[in-house]
Amino acid sequence: MIFDVIQDAQRVFHDQIASSMNIMRDGGSWAAGAALITASFLYGILHAAGPGHGKVIVAGYMLADDGSLRRGLVITGLSSLLQAVVAVVLVLGLFYGLGIARSQTELMAAWFETVSFALVALIGSALFIRGVLALRLKHGHVHAHDCGCGHNHGPVVADIKNMRGIGPTVAMIVSIGIRPCSGALLVMFFACIMGEITAGIVATFVMAIGTGITTGAIAVAAAHSRRGLLKLVGASEPRIALASAIAKIVGGLLICALGVMFAAVSAPSATQGVAAYQHPLMHHHKQ
Amino acid sequence: MMRWLLALAVLLLGAGRAEAHPHEWLDFKIMPQFTKDGSITALRETWYFDSFYTELSLPDFDTNKNKKLDADELLALARDNISNLKDFDYFTSVTAGGQKVTISHADDVTSHLSADKRIVLEFTVHFKTPVKTPLSYSIYDPSYYIEMKHFKEGAITLSKEDCTSSITRSNPDSVYIALAKSLDKNAVAPENLGINFAEKAIITCP
Numbered sequence: 090m091i092f093d094v095i096q097d098a099q100r101v102f103h104d105q106i107a108s109s110m111n112i113m114r115d116g117g118s119w120a121a122g123a124a125l126i127t128a129s130f131l132y133g134i135l136h137a138a139g140p141g142h143g144k145v146i147v148a149g150y151m152l153a154d155d156g157s158l159r160r161g162l163v164i165t166g167l168s169s170l171l172q173a174v175v176a177v178v179l180v181l182g183l184f185y186g187l188g189i190a191r192s193q194t195e196l197m198a199a200w201f202e203t204v205s206f207a208l209v210a211l212i213g214s215a216l217f218i219r220g221v222l223a224l225r226l227k228h229g230h231v232h233a234h235d236c237g238c239g240h241n242h243g244p245v246v247a248d249i250k251n252m253r254g255i256g257p258t259v260a261m262i263v264s265i266g267i268r269p270c271s272g273a274l275l276v277m278f279f280a281c282i283m284g285e286i287t288a289g290i291v292a293t294f295v296m297a298i299g300t301g302i303t304t305g306a307i308a309v310a311a312a313h314s315r316r317g318l319l320k321l322v323g324a325s326e327p328r329i330a331l332a333s334a335i336a337k338i339v340g341g342l343l344i345c346a347l348g349v350m351f352a353a354v355s356a357p358s359a360t361q362g363v364a365a366y367q368h369p370l371m372h373h374h375k376q
Numbered sequence: 377m378m379r380w381l382l383a384l385a386v387l388l389l390g391a392g393r394a395e396a397h398p399h400e401w402l403d404f405k406i407m408p409q410f411t412k413d414g415s416i417t418a419l420r421e422t423w424y425f426d427s428f429y430t431e432l433s434l435p436d437f438d439t440n441k442n443k444k445l446d447a448d449e450l451l452a453l454a455r456d457n458i459s460n461l462k463d464f465d466y467f468t469s470v471t472a473g474g475q476k477v478t479i480s481h482a483d484d485v486t487s488h489l490s491a492d493k494r495i496v497l498e499f500t501v502h503f504k505t506p507v508k509t510p511l512s513y514s515i516y517d518p519s520y521y522i523e524m525k526h527f528k529e530g531a532i533t534l535s536k537e538d539c540t541s542s543i544t545r546s547n548p549d550s551v552y553i554a555l556a557k558s559l560d561k562n563a564v565a566p567e568n569l570g571i572n573f574a575e576k577a578i579i580t581c582p
Contacts, residue, residue, distance in 0.1 A: 100401045100426070100523075107427035111493060114443075282431060368521050369460040370429075 102132040106276055106292065110283050122288070129276065129292040133299020136272045137169075144307045146209055146344065150261060151311035152318075153216055153340025161308030164261045169301035171266025173293045176273035180289075184281040206352035208264030213345025215257065220337025223330065272296055398523040398556070401426045404515060406526070406577070407533040414536060414581040415506035419468065419513065420484075423524075425495040433495065445489065454487035454497050466501050467524065469571075472511040478504040509539070509581040516574035520556055526575055539581040548572045 105128040112121035137144065147168075151161050273293045280289020318332075407420040430445075437449045445453070461467060462482070470477035484500045516524050526532070532541040548556075552572040 103401070103428055104426060107431060108492070111427065111431070279428070279431065282435060368517075368519065369464050370457055370517075370522065 102128055102135075103275075106132070107279065110279060110285050110288060113285055113288055114283050125288060125292055126295050129296040130299045132272055133270075133296035133301075134303050135299075136270065136296070137300035137303035144304050146212075146265060147261070147304060147308050148311040149340055149344050150212070150216070151308055152315050153336045153344070158309060158312045160258060161312055162305050164258060164265070165304040165308045166301045168262045168265035169297045169304060170294075171262060172268065172270045172300070173273055173297035175267060176269035176277050177290055177293055179269055180274060180277035180281060181286070184278070203352050205264055205268035206348050208260065208267070208348070210345045210348030210352060212257065212260055212264060213341045213343070213348055215260070215341070216337050217341030217345060220334045220339075220341055223334035223337065270296070270300060398517075398520055400429050400522045402429075402522050402524045403527050404524060405531050405533065406513075406515075407535070408511075408539075408579055409500065410536050410539075410581075411506050414539070415508050416503070416511055416579065417506045418500050418502040419470075420500045421466070421468070421498070421515070423497045424490060424527075425497070427492075427494055430489075430493060430495045445495070447488070450487040450489070450495065451485075453495070454485050454499075457497060458482055458485050458499055464518070466499070467517055468501050468513060468515050469574075470503065470507070470511060470513045472507045472509070477507050477511070480504045509579055512576055512578045514571065514574040514576050516570040518568045518570045520570040520573055523573065526577065532577060532579070534579070536581060539579060541577060541579045544576045544578075546573045546575055 105124060109121045109125040109128065112118060113125070147161060147165055150164075273296055276292045276296065277289045280286055280292070403424045405422040407422075408416045409418040409420060411417055433453055434443070434445065437445060437453045439449055439452075440446065458466070465479045466482050468479060470479070480502045482499045482501050484498070486498045488496050490496050526543050531543065534541060549572065552569065556569060556573070
């Protein structure tokens with residue numbers, strides 16, 4: 090059963106990461122280090138297939154916007170790295186700076202998650218606004234054409250493309266990257282307890298490379314889908330511009346709605362924290 | 377495009393949250409305690425926690441700070457856990473003859489580290505009155521924070537030769553799988569989520 094396979098894999102990774110760090114603490118060996126790095130890498134690749142790595146947001150954005158392949162890869166790559174940086178800084182800062190234990194780290198991470206979703210909502214609205222502007226531009230142009238003003242179609246598409254800049258790319262990277270990957274938090278926190286900080290940082294970044302590969306692959310797939318879809322609509326530039334504008338409006342609204350919804354859902358759990366339920370076997374763990 | 381975006385929305389909605397349940401794993405072995413006439417009075421349970429749980433217990437129970445759990449530290453942790461588990465019937469749910477078997481108490485608590493450095497917790501769960509077989513039991517964490525399973529082999533030891541045992545693995549409905557996946561680490565699981573993932577063992581004596 091597929092469910093069992095996934096659960097077992099998750100367990101094997103947890104065990105592998107825990108036991109290799111254990112060996113490293115008790116004197117260490119190259120084999121243990123290699124095992125940790127391999128486990129972290131594979132964990133990253135598989136973990137990113139689960140929720141929370143911005144795959145859907147990136148894919149949606151790539152489909153809705155004229156996202157070039159390169160830009161998609163830059164977004165997924167840098168956001169994965171940023172996730173690792175946030176995880177390392179967050180855990181080290183809280184654990185050593187403030188002497189705070191795991192549950193508080195997770196509480197902080199929950200707030201980062203809420204902020205991340207709020208940013209996603211902002212990106213969605215920006216996409217929507219650009220779609221509306223593009224439509225108005227196009228409408229104005231068509232109107233002008235009817236009047237026989239003699240414009241050609243070029244400027245319309247160019248205008249829309251000019252509206253893209255580095256801003257949206259950075260916004261995407263930050264919105265995804267600010268929310269640390271739960272797997273990275275786990276490894277970093279564990280490394281702190283074991284006193285194997287270097288191993289934890291290395292494992293976290295190796296894991297980020299793994300997650301980046303998965304999300305990058307999804308961005309590539311989305312970019313190709315978009316091209317295919319545009320071809321289907323018809324190759325003429327006005328039609329592409331129209332389809333593109335509509336995609337921005339619909340996609341922007343959807344991304345915005347999802348961002349708002351998830352921000353709203355994640356916020357209460359961040360305020361409640363772990364006090365809501367005490368697991369009978371976790372009573373003693375630092376809260 | 378619309379269809380694509382709708383599909384994406386469904387994907388995102390179905391995908392759930394950052395951290396899915398379970399978070400820890402535990403394997404166990406069971407040894408039923410028989411009376412002379414073949415009734416069962418208690419279950420001797422041996423729980424093997426995973427290495428994460430073991431490491432996470434260090435900061436609070438390594439009282440002499442030698443970076444490992446010594447016998448007395450393990451016992452303190454074990455007693456702590458058993459007393460906290462009392463209100464949860466030690467995660468042990470037993471039925472016989474269509475009736476729920478009442479758990480009275482647990483005793484004989486011991487603990488040690490396994491060869492692969494996992495915390496092993498042993499204790500005996502007593503029934504209020506001896507129970508005639510066939511008896512079935514499930515051992516699970518209702519919140520499904522911890523996934524609990526029988527050892528793949530040799531999980532049940534029967535001291536009466538003519539008795540038999542069988543273990544049925546869980547076959548959770550996809551709805552519950554999605555539900556578990558959607559729960560993040562701090563979330564409170566819906567009432568008794570764990571039972572949907574629990575194994576069921578049956579012990580039969582002639």
